[in-house]
Amino acid sequence: MTDRVRHDPRGGPMTVVARRARLAALLAGALTVVLGMAPAQAEHGPAQQIVLPGAHxxxxxxxxxxxxxYAGELFTGNIYRGDVRTGTASKFITAPPGRMALGLRVDRAHHLLFVAGGFTG
Structure with a gap:
């Protein structure tokens, strides 16, 4: 069976399977934010936190x-850079209005930071 193909707004083909996977990922992220689920904490003592100043x-x-x-802010798209050793972080990139940041990946070999923009590309 061949998947139906629809072109996404950025010009490339997007299969039904890819659209469903993208929708499932976005819904899971939205439910996490809406339901206020807390991340799992270690059982050995208090969890350490690094505050991203200004992030909500x-x-x-x-x-x-x-x-x-590096950490992203979902609703503003801003990117923060921090140091786990010192426990500090600060805003690294201020995104243009209307952007989102859903996930990040570092390509160390090429010194690149990739940010998934969700509905905003």
């Missing part, structure tokens, strides 16, 4: 080189 809807994290990490 943190979503997605990626490990950079060394002790650097």
């Amino acid at each position: 809807s943190a979503e997605g994290i990626a490990a950079g080189t060394g002790t650097t990490f």
Whole structure:
């Protein structure tokens, strides 16, 4: 059986399976935000937290080189950079209005940070 193909707004083909997978991922993320689910905590002592100053809807994290990490803010698309050793973070990229940041991935070999923009591309 051949999947039906529909072109997505960015110009490439998108199969029914790809559309369903994308929708499922977005719904899971939305439910997590709406229901306010807390992340699992370790049983050995208090959880350590690194505050992203000014962030209200943190979503997605990626490990950079060394002790650097990157985190995205779901509803603004802003990206934060921090250091897990020092426990500090600050805004790294201020996204244009109307953007989202759902997930991040670091390509260490090419020094690139990829950000999934959800409905905003």
